Amino acid sequence: MTEYILLLVSAIFVNNILLARYLGNCPFLGVSKSMDTAVGMGMAVIFVTTLAGVITWVVQFYLLDPFGLGYLRTIAFILVIAALVQFVEMFLQKSVPGLYRALGIFLPLITTNCAVLGVALININEKYDFMKTLVFSFASAVGFALALVLFAGIRERFALMKVPKPFEGTPLGLITAGLLSMSFLGFAGLVK
Amino acid sequence: MSLATEFTKGLWKEIPPFRLVLGLCPTLAVTTAAKNGIGMGLATTFVLVCSNILVSLLRKFIPSKVRIASYIVIIASFVVIVELAMQAYFYSLYQILGIFIPLIVVNCIVLGRAEAFASKNSVVYSVADGLGMGLGFTASLTVLGSIRELLGAGNLFGAHVLWSSFEPFTFMVKAPGAFVCLGFLLGFMNIIGTKK
Numbered sequence: 001m002t003e004y005i006l007l008l009v010s011a012i013f014v015n016n017i018l019l020a021r022y023l024g025n026c027p028f029l030g031v032s033k034s035m036d037t038a039v040g041m042g043m044a045v046i047f048v049t050t051l052a053g054v055i056t057w058v059v060q061f062y063l064l065d066p067f068g069l070g071y072l073r074t075i076a077f078i079l080v081i082a083a084l085v086q087f088v089e090m091f092l093q094k095s096v097p098g099l100y101r102a103l104g105i106f107l108p109l110i111t112t113n114c115a116v117l118g119v120a121l122i123n124i125n126e127k128y129d130f131m132k133t134l135v136f137s138f139a140s141a142v143g144f145a146l147a148l149v150l151f152a153g154i155r156e157r158f159a160l161m162k163v164p165k166p167f168e169g170t171p172l173g174l175i176t177a178g179l180l181s182m183s184f185l186g187f188a189g190l191v192k
Numbered sequence: 193m194s195l196a197t198e199f200t201k202g203l204w205k206e207i208p209p210f211r212l213v214l215g216l217c218p219t220l221a222v223t224t225a226a227k228n229g230i231g232m233g234l235a236t237t238f239v240l241v242c243s244n245i246l247v248s249l250l251r252k253f254i255p256s257k258v259r260i261a262s263y264i265v266i267i268a269s270f271v272v273i274v275e276l277a278m279q280a281y282f283y284s285l286y287q288i289l290g291i292f293i294p295l296i297v298v299n300c301i302v303l304g305r306a307e308a309f310a311s312k313n314s315v316v317y318s319v320a321d322g323l324g325m326g327l328g329f330t331a332s333l334t335v336l337g338s339i340r341e342l343l344g345a346g347n348l349f350g351a352h353v354l355w356s357s358f359e360p361f362t363f364m365v366k367a368p369g370a371f372v373c374l375g376f377l378l379g380f381m382n383i384i385g386t387k388k
Contacts, residue, residue, distance in 0.1 A: 019367055019368075020367050021221070022217050022220040022221035022367065022370065023217055023221075023295075024217065025216035025217045025220060026213075026214065026215075026216055026217070026300055029213065029216065071272060071276060072272070073294070074268055074271055074272050074275065074294040074297055075265065075268040075269065075272060078264055078268050078297050078298070079264075079265070079268075082261060082264060111260075111264075111298075112298045112300055112303060113298070114217050114295045114298040114299075117294070117295060117297065117298050118217075118291060118295060121291045121294055121295075122291065125290075125291065164379075165382075166379050166380070166382035166383040167375075167379040167382070170213050170375075170378055171375045171376070171378040171379035171382065172375065172379075173375070174371050174372070174374050174375030174378065175371065175372050175375035175376065176375075177371040177375075178368040178369070178370070178371030178372035178373075178375060179368070179372075181367045181368040181371055182368040185366065185367070185368065
């Protein structure tokens with residue numbers, strides 16, 4: 001049990017997928033302008049990453065490995081993710097319209113979110129078993145959502161500030177992300 | 193529209209990842225040293241040029257409804273080629289770049305150029321566009337890598353260049369340094385850009 005909790009804490013705080021592993025930066029800067037979109041995107045990412053992590057793990061160990069097709073991993077994974085996103089979108093539209101309206105526009109964007117593919121690949125590279133894959137995928141996505149929401153909170157504040165013209169928008173966003181990342185460095189050493 | 197302008201727009205006017213804020217993940221992650229920046233940049237350039245050629249050749253045959261999925265399959269195929277080639281010939285670089293090689297698949301620059309340019313233009317122009325964008329990306333990564341390597345370790349391309357009592361600025365090679373450094377570079381590029 002302890003190792004799962006350690007994995008959870010490590011993936012959310014210590015090795016935060018956005019701020020320490022640099023994955024998923026495009027949506028991080030793209031959709032963090034307001035709190036609502038950040039929460040929506042965060043939820044969509046948690047949902048898809050967890051599912052994708054588990055499914056790609058099954059694909060790797062029950063489909064690719066037995067047939068010696070390991071070199072097709074990248075293609076197989078991206079197809080699984082693209083199909084999954086499409087499927088989740090259709091399923092939500094039919095059965096949970098409320099959630100679909102909330103996540104709607106963020107779902108298609110997730111296919112090219114490198115955090116999803118990144119987590120799937122890390123699961124395989126680290127040789128996690130099924131339970132660890134589940135925990136790690138979920139925790140990484142929660143870490144992503146946490147960083148995104150925190151960052152959106154900060155960005156909403158400085159939308160009102162006077163900023164030197166050349167630094168408006170993305171440059172200041174990146175520097176802020178750097179400071180946020182620095183504060184997350186404070187968690188280093190908490191868990192190995 | 194001339195070939196030269198299609199090629200050079202990627203080198204300054206629309207240079208990724210500065211002008212087009214796409215493909216940030218590899219930009220931030222692998223630029224701890226100048227050499228890694230070049231390796232990552234060239235790998236991306238290869239994928240970009242090849243996928244632009246194929247997308248442009250097939251642009252009349254791919255139905256528009258499944259175009260994005262088709263582009264992703266095309267890009268993923270070239271990424272696998274790069275991955276296997278690097279594993280065979282540049283193993284140490286392959287280990288440093290790690291999962292960021294397979295992640296070229298989801299680099300928005302590659303998909304973005306396929307969708308925005310190659311799917312609408314002839315093969316020759318698409319090659320010029322891919323090559324320009326790719327080399328612009330490589331140059332950006334190399335510059336960022338050099339700055340971080342110089343300040344973070346006092347080295348340049350692995351050779352020690354600063355004075356011997358130089359205290360390395362470890363912050364630069366860690367995650368926050370990447371964000372801050374890229375932010376400042378972007379800001380300075382905007383200053384130069386608006387002066388004209």
